[in-house]
Amino acid sequence: MLRSEIVSLPRISIVTPSYNQAAYLERAIGSVLDQNYPALEYLVLDGGSTDGSAEIIRRHAARLAFSRSSPDGGQAAAIGEGFSRASGEILAWLNSDDYFEPGALHAVGEAFAREPDADIVYGDLRWVDDRGARLFTAHLVLDLRVLAYESPYVAQPAMFWRRSIYQKAGGLDPAYRFAMDFDLVVRMLLAGARPRKLRRVLTNFRVHEAAKSSTLREVCDAEVARTIERHGLASGGKAAREAKKWLARGYRFLRDPRCIVSALESRLR
Template sequence: MKVSIITVVFNGAEFVRDCIESVLSQTYTDIEYIIVDGKSTDGTVAIVQSYGTRIARFISEPDKGLYDAMNKGIQLATGDVIGLLNADDFYRHDRVIENMVATFERTDSDAVYGDMLYVDRTDTKKLKRYWRSGWYSENAFLWGWMPGHLSFFAKRWMYLQYGLFRLDMKSAADYELMLRFIHKHKAKLAYMDEVTIVMRVGGISNSSLQNRLRANREDQLAWQLNDLKPYMFTFWLKPLRKIKQYITKPPEVHIK
């Protein structure tokens, strides 16, 4: 099973090397690593190029934002499975892809997902948040559930058949895509009950009331665009579920 891993980056010289090393150090060998750069000016390009042919595909050109860059990577991918890893983030250990492929093969699933840790941007030993996705049950999206996006690996045929990220969405494009794949098209899921991704805090935040209200509107739009009918309380259960992520402690894990 060939796995395509896509990293999108723009001016990420500070941390992109950690991200790249976490992919290249994986024990699973059939990996196609694709990096899509948004025409960085801070030395990112030189760092990526220093890895030579260990990076299967590398493009550096202006884009229309994060999800446009992800779409470019997906369109370049030739693997059976596609995973996304942002330039600030890294895999928790060197067997993540090996374990993910084994889960696909054992369960014959369309998509596999796991858990994520959020850590301090500079001190990655300092835990900020633990996203335990948990086991999926049918219609869980109605109750505010969703898996962590970067822990989500999907068969490439799903992108070809059901489409890429919508560029008319902003912070909720990942939510809309997983809602479409999982809730609307009934993808067969398998859960990896382990932390797979370590994310540095940062990026688009829904912590303020204004941002949360905007995200709430985008969540509603995601359901409308897919001709799906949520419960009245669906959009408020989603942020409420996140509260638990700040108080729940993960099992003892070693962060590389």
């Protein structure tokens, strides 16, 4: 790559919220720092972990733009704090049990530089088990019609967006415990966000078998249903109809464990 191309890459700010994820945190942090992206700003916000996470963060402190380990208001609050401290044009968050693929940030930065009209750049998401063994790859399309009529699911771990569209959409809603990503993406799309898809895996999403709690699943489903109702997504669409069923009779339409797994950090906060 030419030096002029490197200089033109946008500044990317990555925020990692964490709580008692020491078993996976080292790999998450390493997957960001090892990108060697020339315009990286990385912030790690830990909610006062008691499992050695703070020591892991301290080992990397010299390469972090900001870090802390203290009680906070939960995952959404930690991510929101990170974004408010960040200075990058491009924003994203990486949960402490997930990890980027090599070269992901360069691919994303080049896409934003190449397409100045793109508000969101996203790619494919590989699901892995607790040891990092591959399970399958999710090839998703980011489109309101798909979210409303087919599947209320967004691949947030493999998604990056411009600060301008994030602010236009109103930022993260700290009232959400699990589905804050779905709510944010819906609002960005409703605000006119123009997404661009990269046909490559950007992020590995780790599935914890022990986290498949029906109680947490119900909370997550309720939040997704509330988002669909709140924004009036396609009142005649499949997702909206299923949301109404859930709200009326406790029916769970979102069978995917994503909401529970991606929100482990906030489980006990």
